[in-house]
Amino acid sequence: MMSYIVVILVALLLLYKPIKLILQFRRHLKAAKESGIPYVIIPVFPFNKLWIVAEMLFLPLLHRWLPKSCKGQAMALCHSEFAWLQKYRIFDQPSSDYPQGVGHDTFLLVSVDELCLLTAEAEVISQITSRRADFGK
DSSP states (O other): OHHHHHHHHHHHHHHHHHHHHHHHHHHHHHHHHHHOSOEEEOSSOTTOHHHHHHHHHHHHHHHHHSOGGGSSHHHHHHSTTHHHHHGGGGGSOOOSSOTTOOOOSEEEEEOSSOEEEEEOOHHHHHHHHHOTTTSOO
């Protein structure tokens, strides 16, 4: 009897984190859709501390194992230094020589961990910095 309770508790603990992550991702995706701002779904948040430490190990593996259809914008945005590496090109229209472009000056990154707004528009930056109470960090 006691072993069944232990097995059930261990199973619940193992299922807790994946279910929590799925629900969190669904909440972020719903918020992105409701905002009306263009969004890009990425497999991992590039500014996650654990990811920053481990990305040099896992990015080559993801590039090797993921199908070609998953390697566009999402993989370009998973690198923690994508802003430095891509500069403004990430906001450009996708083209044959640079397919990773998003095509918008303002867009959301949707991941399991976070929902993050990226912008290159001066008006949006001005709005965000002048209305600090409305925009949290």
